Amino acid sequence: MGPIAAIVDEVRRHRDDGILQIKEAHEKGIPIVGTYCGYMPWEIIDAAGAIAVSLCAKSDEAIPAAEEHLPRNLCPLVKSSYGHALRGSCPYFHFCDLIVAETTCDGKKKMYELLDRIKPVHLVQIPQRQDRPEDLALMKSEFNRVCRRLETLTGRPVTDEALAASVALRNRERRGLRALWDLSRRDNPPLTGWEVQEITDYIQYHFDKKQALVWLEGVTETLRQTEPERDLSAKPRVLVTGCPIGGVMKTLKTLEESGALVVCFENCGGQKEPLKAVDEAKDVMGALAEKYLTIGCSVMSPNPHRMEALERLIDEYDVDGVVEIVLTACHTYAIESHSIRERVQSLGKRYLAVGTDYSPGDREQLATRMGAFVEML
Amino acid sequence: MAIVSQVIGIDIGSVGAKGVLFDGSIAASAIVPTGWDMKETSRSLLSSLAGGKDVTALPLVATGYGRNAVEGARRTMTEITCHARGVRFLHGEARTVLDIGGQDSKVIGLDRSGKVVDFAMNDRCAAGTGRFLQMMAHRLDYSLDDVKALSCDGEVQPLTSMCAVFAETEVVAHIARGVPREALLRGILRAIAARAAAMVTKTGLTEPLFFSGGLSRIGSLATLIGRELKTEVAVHGRSPLAGAIGAALIAWEER
Structure with missing residues (x-):
């Protein structure tokens, strides 16, 4: 097996590690905070001493359960999120202590009202415009509310120092992922889109962020220096x-x-x-x-x-x-x-x-x- | 190696399977119902094209919904590409193709050279397709020939629902009220025409427009689509074969 195939194989073998990591964290008493959207500030959850986890929303199997409460003609992602919660088929949902959700689309917003009956939901009001001072002010005040809510959950104050450290770590992850993705800018990329998704998912569901980043940076370097085994250039x-x-x-x-x-x-x-x-x-x-x-x-x-x-x-x-x-x-x-x-x-x-x-x-x-x-x- | 002088194109659609034997022009063609066994369908199509000769060694390109079930295909191509090729064979100037088949409808935009530059297909719904018309005609006890013979001018009972199931309910309600069935059929054809026209407009109409697929055999529908879009609608008696012709042309080039 060549080095590129070996990386992909490693990711496939460790696909479910995240579930065990969350179970262990939960058993150690570390608060777990579930999210459903990229708008949720990972940095604040991390700075509060909790682990942020993106909750299950990808399976067709969870949809019939959701349709007991939700209309059929609704986004499958919204239905799947709710169905997993309702029938207890998302291990991450099972271990999480709080959900920090967001008012993005109407479907999610109203679904969260029902979800709150199953697990406590803190709903962040996301502005629908991005360009006025009041939009930024609302976002900032909503993020401050998230800090207060998380402090109540974890008992640990969200300090500027902790936030700065979390920001630095998350920025490193952003750079790391973009460096991996940038390999696809080559005429003959080392990875297919499917493989890129697999590696990206693995990083997202690896909860020792520092360890995951060291791995990601190393793998990206290996991929950068390895002559691809396949020719995808045509x-x-x-x-x-x-x-x-x-x-x-x-x-x-x-x-x-x-x-x-x-x-x-x-x-x-x-x-x-x-x-x-x-x-x-x-x-x-x-x-x-x-x-x-x-x-x-x-x-x-x-x-x-x-x-x-x-x-x-x-x-x-x-x-x-x-x-x-x-x-x-x-x-x-x-x-x-x-x-x-x-x-x-x-x-x-x-x-x-x-x-x-x-x-x-x-x-x-x-x-x-x-x-x-x-x-x- | 012998010079290949004949090739075959096969288009297995959801309702009809079409085949063309091509030698620079259309040497033979056949249309059979698709049925449930597509392998068997393609075999019977081949034997009717062959006319007793052995055609198993001829280059064959397969297209359509059942393209992967065709045994011995040298390669498969989607019906979008094959239709476009076949239409340009039948009508060398066509720039927009509207194709309404048994289970889907599509619009294909072509550049001057005939290359596909854009397309749209109906998503997971029978509204406005051949199947839709078949269901409605059946409800009114009309045959395909009756539908073809209807003049598009006259009393119209508009149809408001385009979902195949709900539309049938609506038609039943109108029948119960005593609405003449000619008026209902006109309403159905107008609804199909309006939907097709909207799909063409959304993708972008560049003239000339060519209408292909099973429903293009209904003259009144072509007229109604032309009125909706305020353009001439070109049709061709062999347009149901367009996909198979396109597949044969690809096989011919690569023979």
């Missing part, structure tokens, strides 16, 4: 945007099986959050509010940061085509896809929007769409 280069794809990995699988190489993920779980770091030179709470407010999510109106990020990434990653994944009933991404299509096509790049949900029933239709898109590139 494949059309695709950027994936839109909704999170954790629950619809079938889209990534089908796209790459059709012959494309996904070189960049602009969406949540990809560049969306780590693209910008927290400014370590500024007052820490202000800098945190400022950073998180600029996330280019479609719930923002207007949403210029997503367009800017897309243009930048299309250029940096030398992308041939953009595939947008829109989950069923995700109105904000579905509507924004019209502007994204116009912008992408104005750059002379091909664009495909695919609507899907967590069920496997549309595999053939996806294969046709993805296949035709790749044939077009």
Whole structure:
């Protein structure tokens, strides 16, 4: 086995380590805080002495349980999150003491009201604009509330020093992930999009952050210096945007099986959050509010940061085509896809929007769409 | 090695399976119902194309929903690419293709050279497809020939629901009220035309527009789509074969 294959194999073998780490932390009395969204400030949770964990929202199997309370015609991610909680099938949810959630889309916001009956939810009011002083002021005051709530949970004050240390660690992770992803800017990237996702997921679910970063930085260096075992240079280069794809990995699988190489993920779980770091030179709470407010999510109106990020990434990653994944009933991404299509096509790049949900029933239709898109590139 | 003088293109759709034997022009063609056993379907398609000869050694490209079930295919391509190729064979100037088949409808944008530059497909829904029309016609006890014979001008009962299941309920309610079935059928065709036109507009209409797929055989539907889009709608008697022709052209180039 070559060094690249060995790295991918290692990640696959350790996929479920995170669950054991959280169980052990819980048994040691370390508070566990669940989140569902990139808007939630990891740094504050870390500085309070708790462990932040992204809760399960990716499985189709959890949806029937959710539909006992939620409407069927709702985003599968929202339904899956709630279904996992309701039927106790998310180990991370089981061990978490508090959920810090956010008012991004309407579906999530109202679902959290029901979720609060199962586990305590602290709801962060996210502004829907990013450009006015009052938006930043609201974000900052909401983040201050998160600090107070977490202090009550952990009994440990959230100091500026602790925050600064957490910011530095998280920024290192952002740089580390982007350095790994940047390898896909090469003509012949060492990893497929699928493998990049596997490694990214592994980092996200490894809760000894320092240890994970040392590993990530080492692996990135190895990949940088190793001659790739495969030649992926002839494949059309695709950027994936839109909704999170954790629950619809079938889209990534089908796209790459059709012959494309996904070189960049602009969406949540990809560049969306780590693209910008927290400014370590500024007052820490202000800098945190400022950073998180600029996330280019479609719930923002207007949403210029997503367009800017897309243009930048299309250029940096030398992308041939953009595939947008829109989950069923995700109105904000579905509507924004019209502007994204116009912008992408104005750059002379091909664009495909695919609507899907967590069920496997549309595999053939996806294969046709993805296949035709790749044939077009 | 002998010079290959004939190739085969096969398009297995959800309702009909189409095959073309190509030697620089269309030497033979066949259309059979897809049925449930696609392997068997492709075998029977091949034997009707062969006309008693052995065609197993000929280069074959397969497309359509059932493309992976075709035995002996040299390669498979999606129906988007094959349709585009086939349409340009039938109509060399076409820039926008509207294709309404049995279970899906699609719009394909072509550049001057005929290369696919954009496309859209209906997502996971039978609304506005051949299956939709089939269900509605069945409810009204109309055959395909009856549907083809209907003039698009006359009394219309608009249909407000495009979901295949809800539309049937709506049609049943109108039948119960005594609405003439001609008026209902016109309403159904108008609803399909409006939906198809919206899909074309969304993808972007560059003229000339070519209408293919099973539903393009219904003249009144082509007329209604043309009225919606205020453009000429080109059709071709062999357009149901477009996908198979496109597959054959690809096999021909790579023979």
